[in-house]
Amino acid sequence: MTLASPTQPKPLKDEELRKINAYWRAANYLSVGQIYLLDNPLLREPLKLEHVKPRLLGHWGTTPGLNFIYVHLNRVIKKYDLNTIYIAGPGHGGPGIVANTYLEGTYSKYYPNISQNVEGMKQLFKQFSFPGGIPSHVAPETPGSIHEGGELGYALVHAYGAAFDNPDLIVAAVVGDGEAETGALATSWHSNKFINPVHDGAVLPILHLNGYKIANPTVLSRLSHDELESLFVGYGYKPYFVEGSDPADVHQQMAATLDTIVTEIQSIQREARVHGFTQRPQWPMIILRTPKGWTGPKDVDGKKTEDFWRSHQVPFGEIAKKPEHLKLLEDWLKSYKPEELFDEKGKLIPELAELAPQGHRRMGDNPHTNGGIVLRELTIPEFQKYAVDVPEPGKVEAEATKVAGKFLRDIMRFNEETRNFRIFGPDETQSNRLDAVFEVTDRTWAADILPEDEHLSPNGRVMEMLSETCCQGWLEGYLLTGRHGFFSCYEAFIHIIDSMFNQHAKWLKTTLDIPWRRPIASLNYLLTSHVWRQDHNGFSHQDPGFIDHVANKKAEVVRIYLPPDANTLLSVTDHCLRSKHYVNVIVAGKQPALQYLDMDSAIKHCTKGLGIWEWASNDKGSEPDVVMACAGDIPTLETLAAVDILRQNFPELKVRVVNVVDLMTLQPKGEHPHGLSSKDFDTIFTTDKPIIFAFHGYPWLIHRLTYRHTNHHNLHVRGFKEEGTTTTPFDMVVLNDLDRFHLVMDVIDRVPKLGAKAAYVKQMLQDKLIEHTHYIERYGEDMPEIRNWKWPY
Numbered sequence: 001m002t003l004a005s006p007t008q009p010k011p012l013k014d015e016e017l018r019k020i021n022a023y024w025r026a027a028n029y030l031s032v033g034q035i036y037l038l039d040n041p042l043l044r045e046p047l048k049l050e051h052v053k054p055r056l057l058g059h060w061g062t063t064p065g066l067n068f069i070y071v072h073l074n075r076v077i078k079k080y081d082l083n084t085i086y087i088a089g090p091g092h093g094g095p096g097i098v099a100n101t102y103l104e105g106t107y108s109k110y111y112p113n114i115s116q117n118v119e120g121m122k123q124l125f126k127q128f129s130f131p132g133g134i135p136s137h138v139a140p141e142t143p144g145s146i147h148e149g150g151e152l153g154y155a156l157v158h159a160y161g162a163a164f165d166n167p168d169l170i171v172a173a174v175v176g177d178g179e180a181e182t183g184a185l186a187t188s189w190h191s192n193k194f195i196n197p198v199h200d201g202a203v204l205p206i207l208h209l210n211g212y213k214i215a216n217p218t219v220l221s222r223l224s225h226d227e228l229e230s231l232f233v234g235y236g237y238k239p240y241f242v243e244g245s246d247p248a249d250v251h252q253q254m255a256a257t258l259d260t261i262v263t264e265i266q267s268i269q270r271e272a273r274v275h276g277f278t279q280r281p282q283w284p285m286i287i288l289r290t291p292k293g294w295t296g297p298k299d300v301d302g303k304k305t306e307d308f309w310r311s312h313q314v315p316f317g318e319i320a321k322k323p324e325h326l327k328l329l330e331d332w333l334k335s336y337k338p339e340e341l342f343d344e345k346g347k348l349i350p351e352l353a354e355l356a357p358q359g360h361r362r363m364g365d366n367p368h369t370n371g372g373i374v375l376r377e378l379t380i381p382e383f384q385k386y387a388v389d390v391p392e393p394g395k396v397e398a399e400a401t402k403v404a405g406k407f408l409r410d411i412m413r414f415n416e417e418t419r420n421f422r423i424f425g426p427d428e429t430q431s432n433r434l435d436a437v438f439e440v441t442d443r444t445w446a447a448d449i450l451p452e453d454e455h456l457s458p459n460g461r462v463m464e465m466l467s468e469t470c471c472q473g474w475l476e477g478y479l480l481t482g483r484h485g486f487f488s489c490y491e492a493f494i495h496i497i498d499s500m501f502n503q504h505a506k507w508l509k510t511t512l513d514i515p516w517r518r519p520i521a522s523l524n525y526l527l528t529s530h531v532w533r534q535d536h537n538g539f540s541h542q543d544p545g546f547i548d549h550v551a552n553k554k555a556e557v558v559r560i561y562l563p564p565d566a567n568t569l570l571s572v573t574d575h576c577l578r579s580k581h582y583v584n585v586i587v588a589g590k591q592p593a594l595q596y597l598d599m600d601s602a603i604k605h606c607t608k609g610l611g612i613w614e615w616a617s618n619d620k621g622s623e624p625d626v627v628m629a630c631a632g633d634i635p636t637l638e639t640l641a642a643v644d645i646l647r648q649n650f651p652e653l654k655v656r657v658v659n660v661v662d663l664m665t666l667q668p669k670g671e672h673p674h675g676l677s678s679k680d681f682d683t684i685f686t687t688d689k690p691i692i693f694a695f696h697g698y699p700w701l702i703h704r705l706t707y708r709h710t711n712h713h714n715l716h717v718r719g720f721k722e723e724g725t726t727t728t729p730f731d732m733v734v735l736n737d738l739d740r741f742h743l744v745m746d747v748i749d750r751v752p753k754l755g756a757k758a759a760y761v762k763q764m765l766q767d768k769l770i771e772h773t774h775y776i777e778r779y780g781e782d783m784p785e786i787r788n789w790k791w792p793y
Contacts, residue, residue, distance in 0.1 A: 010252040011259055020071055020255075021247055022341060023103070023352050027067035028295055029336040030099035033121070034128035035060060035314060036329055041121040042338050042346060047330040052319050057129035058136045059092030061312040062176055064294040065208045066096035070363070072254045073172055074104070077357045080262050083168045085481075086363045087147045089155025089185075090176030090208070092313075094137045095128065097145065097364075103348055104356035106143045106364030110516050118346035140510040140517065144364035146371070146480040148503045153182035154473045159203045160191035161477020162368065164463075165419040167273075169201035169368060169481075170265065177220050178213035184469040184500075189235040191470065192283050193447040196458040197272035199419060202265045205237070205285040210292035212309035221289070228287055238264075238282045243289040245307070250290065257286060277458045280446045297332055300325075371482035372518020372580075378421055378484050379414040383407055383574040387599035388566045393615050394594045394640060394791025400633070401488075401528050401590040403566040404573055405434035408486065411577070412461060413440045415484075422478060424463045424471040425488040432488045432528045433590040437462060468496040475523065476504055484521040484577065491527040491587065492534065492543040501550070505583055508557040512581070519581040526573075527587045530696070531720055532634035535729045542724035542732075544697035547663070550585050551701060555672040559584045560663040562696055564636040565595045567602035568661055575606070587696060589633045591729075594790060596636070609662030609674055612684060616640055616657040616791070618647070624656035626747050627685055631660035632696025635719075638733055639694045641789055642743035649761045650754055653747075658684055666705040681709045688714065690750035692743055695719035716746055730782040734772060741765040 012020065033041060035058040040051040066088055077084050088097050101107040102124055107114055114120050114127075127133030134141050137149030147158050159173035179185055195203065209221040220228065225241065232239040240261065242253045261284040268281045293311025298304075300316045319325045343349050360367055367373045386407045388398045408423065415421045422444075423429060423437060430438075442460030449456050463474055468489060475485045504523060511517040527546065534541035550558050559582050563569040569588045576584035596613075597605060605611050614620060630639035636659060643655055660666065667675035676684070685691055687710045695702050699717035706712050723735040733739040745765055748758045775783045 009256055011255045012252055017248060017251055019352060019355060020075065020251055023071045023355050024067055024247070025336040026103060026341040026348060026352060027071065027096060027099045028064050029333065029338050029341065030102060030121070030124070031063045031067065031095035032060070032333055032336075033125045034058065034095045034098065037125040039122060041118060041125055042342060043330065043333055047326060047333070049320060049326060052326070052329070053130070055129075056314045056317045056319075058095055059313050060095070060296060060315055061212070061292040061309075062090035062093050062208070062210065063096040064296070065210055065288065065290050066090065066093045066174060067100065068250070068254070068290065068294075069172070069174055069206055069208070069288070070096065070100040071355070072251075072258055073363065074356055075255065076258045076262050077361055077363070078355075080266075081361070082170055082262070083361070083366070084170045084172060084363060085146070085162065085366045085369050086144060087155050087159050087162075087171060087173045088138045088145075088149060089147070089152070089174050089179045091149050091152050091179070092137045094135060094139065094142065094149060097138050097142055098124070098128070098134070101143045101362075101364030103353075104362045104364055106362050109365065110143050116347045121346050140507050140514060144362075144366060144369045146369050146477065148507055151499060151503050152176070152179040153184035154188075154469070154476075154500065155179065156185055156188040156203070156205055157191060157470050157473030158477035158480070159205070160188070160195065161474040162481040163195060163201035163203050164422065164474065164478055165199060165483065166201040166368065166481060167199050167269075171201060171203045172206060173203055174206045174208055177207065177209045177211070177218040180207060180220050181213075181218060184473070187467045187470055188473065189232075189237075190465070191474070192236050193280060194444045194463065194465070195283070196277055196444075196446055197269045197281060198277050198458070202269065202283065204261065204265070207285065207287045209287065209289045210294070211307065212292050212312060214312050215309050217309075232285060232287070236280065236282060237285040239285050239287050241287050241289070245291050245294070254288070260284075261286070277446070295335070297328060300328065368481045370516070370518055371480050371520045374482035375518070375521060376418060376420055376482070378411065378577060379418075380574065380577060381407070381410045381414060383570045384599050384603075386570055388595050390567065390595045390598045393596045396595050397592045398566045398595050399433050399590055399592050400563070400566040400569045400588045401526070402433040402436070404526070404569050404588070405436035407570055407573060408434060409436040409440055412437050416440070419461070420483045421485065422461045422463055422483070423486050423488070424475045426468050426471055426493070427464050427466045428488060428490060428529070429462055429464060432526070434488055468493060469500060472497040472500045476500070479520050479523060482520065486524050486526065486577070488526040488528060490541065491530040491546065492541045494525065494527055494546045495543065495549075498546070498549055501583065502553075505553040505557055508581055508583065509554045512556055522576060522579045522582040522584050524576045525583070525585045527585065528590045530587055530589060531724075532632075532696070532732055533589055533591050533729060534724075535727050535732050538726040539724040542720070544587070544720050547585060547587065547697050548701050550583065551663070551704070553583070555664070555667070557582055558664075559674070561586045561661055562632045562663060563588050563606070563661055564630075564633050564659060565593065565597060565602070567595065567597050567599050568606050570599075571602050571606040572661065587632065593633055594637060605659070606661050609665035610658060610660040610684070613657045613659055616643060617655060619654040619656045622654055624686065624689055625654045625751050625753065627656045627658055627689055627691040628743070628747075629658040629660065629685070629691055629693040630695075631663060631693075634733065635694035635696055635738060638738060638740045638743060640791055641740035642747075644789075644792060645740060645744045645765075646747060647793075650757070653751070653754065663705070666702065668708050671708075678709060682711065685709070685711055687711050690747070691715045692746045692750070693717045694738055694743060716750065718743065718746070728776045728780070728782045730772065730786045731776055734769065741768050
């Protein structure tokens with residue numbers, strides 16, 4: 001079977017070809033103008049140095065290809081009445097997407113000051129990569145975008161995320177050949193094994209090979225036709241090739257190919273929706289080969305520029321020093337014949353304007369690209385009915401995430417018809433004790449299913465692939481197009497998506513200041529299998545640092561929760577799933593653990609974010625001698641066990657126990673909306689008493705959050721200090737000095753009133769640590785008094 005398309009018929013009549021080429025020229029003209037021009041937008045006077053920007057920023061090389069694809073997608077959208085969005089993968093294709101949304105009228109709709117006339121065009125040009133203007137890449141400010149162009153590798157996976165549960169949507173995902181070299185993008189090709197044409201939309205990957213990245217050839221562009229065909233057939237696609245440099249020929253190829261592909265997509269969907277899903281389709285894709293910097297200067301200063309890496313960014317920039325460059329720019333701009341494209345007022349002439357779709361069929365105005373517009377609220381059951389019965393604190397055990405799994409199961413059930421909620425994770429849903437969800441749905445799987453397989457179905461709504469980047473990208477695409485999701489992951493390996501989280505957090509922060517962008521559902525992480533219970537997997541699995549990374553982002557968009565037991569986890573999870581426009585990070589253990597709060601107390605505690613646990617304290621009615629603070633399930637356990645030792649040995653000591661669920665409450669109120677006022681912080685933590693803080697993560701994060709508060713100088717934090725191995729659970733805390741014995745010794749060292757008796761207690765604690773080491777080395781498990789400890793009061 002020949003999958004290449006150069007022999008296809010020529011569907012464009014001469015007049016249609018002329019108009020499409022003219023529209024493409026207009027988009028290219030506007031793109032070059034954005035990079036170079038400050039004034040004289042339509043060259044109605046000779047180009048002068050003062051008409052050119054003093055700092056030339058932007059990327060030209062990929063832009064004409066993006067413009068070419070856009071105009072052809074416009075054609076099939078109109079011809080077939082398609083619901084289509086455009087994802088521009090090449091990092092700095094901003095000039096092209098801005099140009100096209102301006103030509104179709106969307107840009108002026110959202111930015112009335114960028115009007116469709118000479119003055120508006122002047123503003124369009126000036127704002128690009130200019131102080132107070134817009135970035136050079138496709139950004140949140142760009143209408144029609146859900147994909148931030150500042151980071152490469154995620155265009156395709158975002159496209160698939162947008163297509164899930166969007167049956168009428170076609171997502172055109174342009175993958176640059178530089179971007180195609182990233183690991184995330186290489187993995188994303190396998191997303192076609194998770195798409196179900198019955199209830200999902202379609203993704204049309206367009207691999208745009210223009211040969212070069214910044215200063216080198218690209219790997220895929222140097223593969224032969226046969227190698228590329230074999231590669232993508234192997235991925236499960238049906239590749240169509242569109243190749244060349246002659247615009248007339250390539251226009252005809254692209255038009256014919258898109259006609260064929262749209263028909264194929266519709267046929268695949270129709271067959272599945274009438275007869276049901278039977279087997280994974282071979283979805284079509286396009287491999288487009290065109291010159292880098294197409295239609296730009298052939299050479300500059302005697303050096304090859306078009307169809308070479310020199311056209312990647314600004315093809316030439318020394319305009320103030322080289323008068324011949326000014327003439328070169330003028331000739332380049334005039335080669336597009338703007339006088340034939342725009343009327344006297346500077347508006348695109350009507351015969352070209354009519355090529356663009358209308359209303360929400362415009363890719364820049366598709367509601368799915370402004371997800372808050374189409375967002376439907378989740379139907380969420382009352383989380384209180386899943387509560388663990390806690391008649392007394394610290395005496396019964398439960399698995400927190402297993403309890404949360406039943407809550408998530410029913411959220412999945414209650415939203416089955418709307419199909420607007422999915423759970424994402426890298427092959428860990430069952431491992432993380434969320435397997436109750438499999439009572440109502442399966443894992444999404446459109447590849448082959450064997451008789452012995454369990455919980456695999458093309459209709460499943462649990463997204464698992466052993467690629468954190470794919471799970472993250474799917475979820476981002478899903479959220480950005482107006483749905484809800486939940487991501488569970490081993491704590492140590494969520495770091496794999498650090499940079500993806502960065503971009504999403506920046507997107508959320510930026511869109512807060514864009515009035516026409518509507519809030520989307522929050523990105524919710526559950527990090528479990530965490531540092532303190534990775535004793536069996538060892539040091540490689542022991543890293544709580546993601547919360548430090550998250551805490552660096554703007555307070556308007558990040559939240560971090562450390563619920564100490566199942567009921568607080570339920571309360572926090574409900575809150576996060578109802579929230580909008582945040583990144584919520586929840587850290588909770590999956591192992592059987594002591595439960596501390598009944599549901600009523602858990603709700604009150606989580607609502608406040610932190611609080612004094614009166615039942616664990618003995619300072620009521622007086623000043624405490626020491627504050628024992630904790631954040632995280634294992635630090636809470638060790639803190640309470642330490643308090644027990646203190647009570648047994650120093651009954652006169654006044655101890656206040658403070659538990660922190662919402663980590664951001666530790667910041668001053670002026671730094672974070674959840675932060676405590678200085679007065680409230682002083683009331684809870686005192687102004688002059690020692691604070692022993694047992695923390696889930698790296699100790700210095702607590703210092704960062706609290707350093708402005710009055711009593712910071714008395715704060716002593718214990719946490720993970722990069723000591724780990726394959727050992728027992730309790731030995732993990734011992735290795736990091738977070739155990740109950742070290743916490744008690746910290747109190748002894750900081751409360752002088754304990755007097756001479758403290759020396760004997762401290763020696764007893766040191767002996768306990770030695771006893772612990774000998775015991776685990778002999779028996780391979782923790783001492784019974786550690787394993788079986790419960791709150792005794």
